[in-house]
Amino acid sequence: MTQQQTPWRQHGLIQAVFFLMGAELFLASPLLPTISGDFGTSIAATAWVVTVFGLSYAIASPLVGALTEHLPRRRVIVSGIAVFATGELLCALAPGLGWLLAARVIGGIGGALVGPAMWAYLAETAAPRERGRAIARGSAAYAGGQIVGVPLATFAAAASSWRFAFAVVALGLVVAGTLIALRLRESIRAAGSSARPLGALRSSFGLWKVGVFRTIMAGNFFVQAARLGTYAYAGALFATRFDFGTGVLGLVGMAVGVGSLIGSLIAGPLIDRWSSAGRHVSQLSVGWGLALAVGLAVATTADSWQLMLAGFVLAFFCGTAFFSTAQVYLTTVMADRRAPAVSWNNSVLYIGTGAGTTALGLTTLGGTAFAVCSVVFALCAAGFSAVLALRRPDARMRTSDQAERNSGRPARGPAE
Numbered sequence: 001m002t003q004q005q006t007p008w009r010q011h012g013l014i015q016a017v018f019f020l021m022g023a024e025l026f027l028a029s030p031l032l033p034t035i036s037g038d039f040g041t042s043i044a045a046t047a048w049v050v051t052v053f054g055l056s057y058a059i060a061s062p063l064v065g066a067l068t069e070h071l072p073r074r075r076v077i078v079s080g081i082a083v084f085a086t087g088e089l090l091c092a093l094a095p096g097l098g099w100l101l102a103a104r105v106i107g108g109i110g111g112a113l114v115g116p117a118m119w120a121y122l123a124e125t126a127a128p129r130e131r132g133r134a135i136a137r138g139s140a141a142y143a144g145g146q147i148v149g150v151p152l153a154t155f156a157a158a159a160s161s162w163r164f165a166f167a168v169v170a171l172g173l174v175v176a177g178t179l180i181a182l183r184l185r186e187s188i189r190a191a192g193s194s195a196r197p198l199g200a201l202r203s204s205f206g207l208w209k210v211g212v213f214r215t216i217m218a219g220n221f222f223v224q225a226a227r228l229g230t231y232a233y234a235g236a237l238f239a240t241r242f243d244f245g246t247g248v249l250g251l252v253g254m255a256v257g258v259g260s261l262i263g264s265l266i267a268g269p270l271i272d273r274w275s276s277a278g279r280h281v282s283q284l285s286v287g288w289g290l291a292l293a294v295g296l297a298v299a300t301t302a303d304s305w306q307l308m309l310a311g312f313v314l315a316f317f318c319g320t321a322f323f324s325t326a327q328v329y330l331t332t333v334m335a336d337r338r339a340p341a342v343s344w345n346n347s348v349l350y351i352g353t354g355a356g357t358t359a360l361g362l363t364t365l366g367g368t369a370f371a372v373c374s375v376v377f378a379l380c381a382a383g384f385s386a387v388l389a390l391r392r393p394d395a396r397m398r399t400s401d402q403a404e405r406n407s408g409r410p411a412r413g414p415a416e
Contacts, residue, residue: 032047062205067197092104123338285385
C-alpha cells in the first residue's frame, strides 16, 4: 500500500493566508496614533481597534468551529477568507471609529471561521510522519507575517494612509481566497461530527470532559500568558530602561518575529523525528517551556538592551516551538474533532494573552514581582506538558498515526 504524501503545494496556499493573518495581527497597534489623529479620538478609545478583534475572535471561535465542523474544509476556508477580507476592506473604508470597530469585529469572526479549518486541513492532509513540519510551516508563515506587519503599518502611515495597510491585507486575502477556491483539494477526514447545531455544540463543549484536552489547553494558556503577556510590555521596558524610541521598537518587533519564524522551522522536523522514534512529543514541550522561562528571566531583568533583546528573541523562539508541538499533539489525539479542538485552543490563546497582560499589569513594570510572574507562567506551561509526558507512552498518538498510515484516513481521537 502506498504511503500518504503531504501535498506541500496545497499547503502553500494555506500558508499564504496564515502569512496575511500574522501581518494583520501586528498591523493595528503601530497605526493607533494616526487613526486617533484622523478620527479625533483618544489613544485609549482607539486602542479598542486592537481589543475588539481579539475578543470577537475568542468568542466566535468555539461556536463557528463547532457549527461548521461537518462542512467541507475548503468551503469553510473560502467562506472565512471572504468574511475576513470583507472586514479588512471595511476597515479601509471606515468613516469613523465606530465603523472601524464594527469592521474589526467582522474581521475577527472571519479569522475565527478560517483559522481552525486551516489548521485541521494541514493536520488531515499531511502524512503522519510529516505532520510536525506541516503544522510548523503554518506557524512559520504566521510568524513571517508578523515580521512584515509592523513595517507595512509604518510605511502605510508615513507614505500614504493607515487605510492603505488594511486595503493591502484585504487584496491579499482576495487573491489567496480565489486561488484556494480554484485549486485547493478537499481533505479526507474522520466522520463523527454532527450537522445539527445543538449536537455540534454539545460535542464541542464536551471536549472539556476529556482530561488530555484540558491539560493541553492549560499548557497553551500559560505559554501565551508568559510570551505575549510579557511582550505587551516590551516597548515600555525598552523605553524606560534604555530610552528606545518608536522606530527602534519596530525593529525589536521584527527581531522577535524572526525568533518565532526560526522556532517554527526548527520545531517541525524535530517533532517528526521525536514522534517517529516513539517518544512522547510533550517531552519536547517541557523543554520549550523551561527554555521559555530562561528567556523571559533574561528579558525582564537584563541591564543591557542586547541581553533584553536576546531574552525576548529566545522567548519567542521557544514559545512558537511550544505552540507548534502542542498543536501537532492536539490535532493528532483529537483526530475526529480537530476543528472544534483547535477553535477552543484559539480562544484559550487569546484569553491567556489577556490574562497574562492583566496579571503583569498589577505588578511594578520591570520589578521583581513582574519578572517572577512572567517566569512562573512559563514554568506552569512546562509543568502541564510534563503531566502529559508522564502518562503512559503516547499510545493514542502512535495508534492514531499508524491507522492513518494504513488507511490514508485520520483515525478517531480519544473519547475519555
